[in-house]
Amino acid sequence: MKAFHRRKRTSSLKQVKKISAVGVRKLIDGLLRIITIAVSSLLLLSCLTPYVPVRGLLSFFGFVSLGVPLLVLTNLLFFLFWLLRKKRILIMPLTALVLGYFLLGSFFQFRLKENPIDEEDLSILTFNAHGFNNGYRKIKRENVDLEIIDFVNSMDPDIVCFQEYDGRQSENFQQHPYRYINLEAHRSTQAILSKYPIVGKGSLDFPETGNNAIYADILYKKDTIRVYNMHFQSFQVIPSRRLLTYEYSGRALGKLSDAFPKQQQQAELLKAHSREVSYPVIISGDMNNTQFSNVYRTVAEDMEDSFEEAGTGYGRSYNFRYFPLRIDFILADQHFETRAHKNFNVKLSDHFPVMASFRLNQE
Numbered sequence: 001m002k003a004f005h006r007r008k009r010t011s012s013l014k015q016v017k018k019i020s021a022v023g024v025r026k027l028i029d030g031l032l033r034i035i036t037i038a039v040s041s042l043l044l045l046s047c048l049t050p051y052v053p054v055r056g057l058l059s060f061f062g063f064v065s066l067g068v069p070l071l072v073l074t075n076l077l078f079f080l081f082w083l084l085r086k087k088r089i090l091i092m093p094l095t096a097l098v099l100g101y102f103l104l105g106s107f108f109q110f111r112l113k114e115n116p117i118d119e120e121d122l123s124i125l126t127f128n129a130h131g132f133n134n135g136y137r138k139i140k141r142e143n144v145d146l147e148i149i150d151f152v153n154s155m156d157p158d159i160v161c162f163q164e165y166d167g168r169q170s171e172n173f174q175q176h177p178y179r180y181i182n183l184e185a186h187r188s189t190q191a192i193l194s195k196y197p198i199v200g201k202g203s204l205d206f207p208e209t210g211n212n213a214i215y216a217d218i219l220y221k222k223d224t225i226r227v228y229n230m231h232f233q234s235f236q237v238i239p240s241r242r243l244l245t246y247e248y249s250g251r252a253l254g255k256l257s258d259a260f261p262k263q264q265q266q267a268e269l270l271k272a273h274s275r276e277v278s279y280p281v282i283i284s285g286d287m288n289n290t291q292f293s294n295v296y297r298t299v300a301e302d303m304e305d306s307f308e309e310a311g312t313g314y315g316r317s318y319n320f321r322y323f324p325l326r327i328d329f330i331l332a333d334q335h336f337e338t339r340a341h342k343n344f345n346v347k348l349s350d351h352f353p354v355m356a357s358f359r360l361n362q363e
Contacts, residue, residue, distance in 0.1 A: 043096040047103040050297040054260040062260035065293040115340040121357040125157035126284040128351035132166040161229035165191040230285035233262035267298040280335035303331040306356035309338035
């Protein structure tokens with residue numbers, strides 16, 4: 001009789017454990033479905049970000065635009081997960097991915113190789129040099145400034161647009177005798193260095209910020225072209241594990257919320273200024289925002305993005321460890337044909353240098 005009761009208790013315990021296991025699986029399955037719906041909805045919402053100016057309460061769209069690469073990867077993983085399990089919910093991430101591709105474009109270029117930079121074409125390099133590591137000391141090794149100088153001189157671009165420039169370095173760029181360096185107090189130093197004569201120059205003087213955009217009118221062969229060097233509002237947030245803490249993440253969100261409307265204003269000022277130019281225009285520099293934002297769309301409208309035209313891979317231009325961010329751009333108007341684009345994987349700053357070459361169309 002005792003053996004019978006033991007067997008009965010054992011059987012009952014097995015049933016309870018089985019029911020508990022089924023319940024846990026159902027709970028996990030339900031949570032995964034909720035997460036799938038959430039990330040799919042966010043990616044669908046991000047399809048609106050290029051069309052929504054980021055001001056006030058609409059700053060939320062700025063946060064969404066920054067996370068598009070992560071949303072794409074997450075939706076892809078959920079699609080594959082539900083596909084293997086043959087669940088109909090796979091339609092959610094699949095729909096988000098398809099619509100995102102057609103409305104936002106791809107953040108990955110599937111070209112097998114980059115075109116070489118032709119010496120006959122006009123080459124431009126843009127680089128946020130982070131003060132040549134002097135004072136910032138973000139890169140913990142010696143002589144980073146010399147490495148930057150050697151790198152730029154070895155690439156030998158026709159025009160260099162520096163953001164966060166160190167004005168003491170100009171004598172090290174003898175290949176570029178024509179220069180416009182903005183040393184305005186309380187602003188991040190920017191520079192345009194050129195092999196060709198600079199016949200005009202100026203500053204946009206963005207209000208209430210340490211960031212700015214400058215421009216140089218350059219006599220290129222028989223034509224005059226204008227090159228803008230932009231450095232839009234910085235987020236002033238250092239990506240690190242501290243972002244996960246409550247106190248620091250709150251301050252970081254506040255800084256991001258303040259930056260988005262300033263970037264929007266700066267994009268509109270730059271675009272309005274460039275529309276007044278009667279000759280060919282190139283806009284390059286650090287936008288501090290991605291290609292999925294309205295900030296980018298405002299500036300890049302009716303212009304070619306050199307990465308989209310000739311780049312490969314992710315085009316990562318900011319050293320963010322968690323997913324690739326492209327926030328440095330070279331944009332050219334319809335007077336130019338994009339010939340080549342290159343992203344350099346050299347750790348000389350918190351940004352990576354970007355270089356492109358163009359051929360001026362003869363009208």
